[in-house]
Amino acid sequence: MNRLFNRLFLVATIISLMLFVALWQWLQLNHEFSRNQIQQSLHQELADHMAHINPLLSKGITSDAALKEAFHDFMLLGPSFEIYTLDPDGKVIAYDAKEDKIKNHRVDIGIIEQFLTGQSLPILGTDPRSNNTQKIFSASKLINADGLHSGYLYVIIGGEDYDSWQALINAENQPKIWGATIGFWGIFALLLFVMLLRYFTRPIDKLARDLNQLTALPMSENLTLPKRYRGSVEISQLSQHINHLLQEIQQQQQQVKRQQQTKHDFLLHLSHDLKTPLTALLGYIDTWLILPADERDEALIQYAANSGQTLQQLLAQLLELAALENGQIHAQLQSVELTELLSEIQQTFTPRAKKLGVTLNFEQVNVSSILTDPQLMRRILNNLIDNALRYTPTGGEITIFTQQDCNQGKNQQWLAVKDTGSGMHQHEVEALRQLSLSPAAVQQDKLTFDNNQALPQLGVGLAIVRQLLGLLKCKIEVQSQPGIGSEFKIELVTQF
Missing domain, CATH: 3.30.565.10 (Histidine kinase-like ATPase, C-terminal domain)
Structure with missing residues (x-):
């Protein structure tokens, strides 16, 4: 999981799943919107036809008990419809349902007026059988014998029975659809991201392999990475920076080798400078020792002392030079x-x-x-x-x-x-x-x-x-x- 490819693949998979869920929701909403638009467009004149063919509705009657029988007959022909009559203020008057099923006794008249004026479909209206659900509908104005507006015929398209059957079918088919869709999307996303990630991470893998090969080579050789890496500009710049650092390291190593060789030569030169007074010192002392006591010359001791002073001076200078090189002065x-x-x-x-x-x-x-x-x-x-x-x-x-x-x-x-x-x-x-x-x-x-x-x-x-x-x-x-x-x-x- 610490590899870059694995981390990128995990993040890309999570993002793809989130995108899939968002896309799926959008498709669902778009599908529902299209379905509502089609159904409402097909049944846009439904309420007008019902009001026209029914004798009571055509006369503008909204509360006669006989309407319930007519509603029942209509729903037998189209069981996915729910039919209501409303007064001019939107109050529910007649319907073919049990009293306890009506949750909302008033319909928004403003929505019905939008439908009647021909605004863009779909238009969702109040569902009397629910407090928080809106559904597509068809509506028609009812005019009585005196030519006065007596109310509305309000038809819910896709009523409670339709929703029940739709939920049952969805419950049976949804796992199959989700399983097939997720499987297809997962395989597609897997193949796509594997190819893309391999393409994007290939320069990094190549750079890592080249660096591993360089670690096995001695620093004395001309170490360098290939000049060009296919991929992003950052990878190319990184390889150039690494090559620049390798050149600096090689130059510093060569400089250190030259300085080491020079210091070695300097020590040889210094040993000669130290050896000369030391040899003279020992030579004068040995000469003084091997001579008989009556032939020993004090000048030999003076020469030896002078050689000792020279040796002492060289050693003091050597210590001073070491202090200078170490930055102590x-x-x-x-x-x-x-x-x-x-x-x-x-x-x-x-x-x-x-x-x-x-x-x-x-x-x-x-x-x-x-x-x-x-x-x-x-x-x-x-x-x-x-x-x-x-x-x-x-x-x-x-x-x-x-x-x-x-x-x-x-x-x-x-x-x-x-x-x-x-x-x-x-x-x-x-x-x-x-x-x-x-x-x-x-x-x-x-x-x-x-x-x-x-x-x-x-x-x-x-x-x-x-x-x-x-x-x-x-x-x-x-x-x-x-x-x-x-x-x-x-x-x-x-x-x-």
Whole structure:
């Protein structure tokens, strides 16, 4: 019963039965109306003929006892008729029946006048033998010897005896008629609705079968439903929507696979970054341990400590990158003095740059205040400068400066970090350039990528830079050549 076809069939059967009952009632009423119209039309002049051939009625006599005998003779000729004489006000005067059978002693004269004036038949009048039944009749005016209106001859067509025989016959034939009619109608309705319901539900069944077949196929294949379904427009639109959803699911699955592969490659790259300082740390310690006590150099311990610090820094960056990807870090934009921010960074990296023999230049900036999150911007600059220091050889130079560009009438302010280090390969540069933000990502402060865009193959530091720039909604431009150096330019927001 839960199937759509069964529910539709049940509802359609109930509706068809209700329609059949209504149709049957209408046919019965129409049949009765036609029968009354025919009978009353055939006997329209009956009362006139009776009044004409009877000597008493022809003289306008309405209350003579001899009329009862005449009425009896008339009814023997036509037992389905009941004959009455009425006074001019419609009161019943003479009749051929027992007194207790007369229930209504007055007949509506207005109805008789409608009949006499020739209005459309059938016209139903008062039945003296019933308080609530009306029947077809024939009537004639009675005129006495003085030419005065003395009353009416009122003849009921299809009287009490006729109704009794009609009820008896109907009681015998009605079950047969009803049984045959219901049987025929039921079979007809069954066949009709089975064909119609099958026709209308066939597209739904086909859609359900196609979906069941799709569930058995792997998601890696190009899953799609047939493009056309015969039937209603809704079924066709539903199949199109399902195909659209299947395409989106396949695209998302492919994106997830690409991201999983990229993360796997990223972990391999990260393991190499972690392995290098760890190997150096263990190598310096092992060298220090195997040397005799009098030959052990404290520089080995210092080198080991430096490798440990590098390892600790990588692990901290890895935890920060995980927090960024999980959406645990949000940007709190505010007005920040750029000179103060750069001054803090200069104090942080100047000792290290001197130790490495790298020149660290902070040029005069021409931007006073910017709209950013100071902590996130500090992390971005720290990672860029730290990355530049690690890949810039001794005697190299790192410069931090601001730059203004006029693009299509709009002034853009940039903060640049330029080094003379080993540079980046083209695929790493493209990975940073492909930064993109969706409206949902901007609203949730999360970095997202296009459907066909893989995660960047960058070091941990640059991967963090990429994520933080997404939170700050900042653009980045990168120019780099292996062996020459790199330049990172970050767009600054100066309008509040």
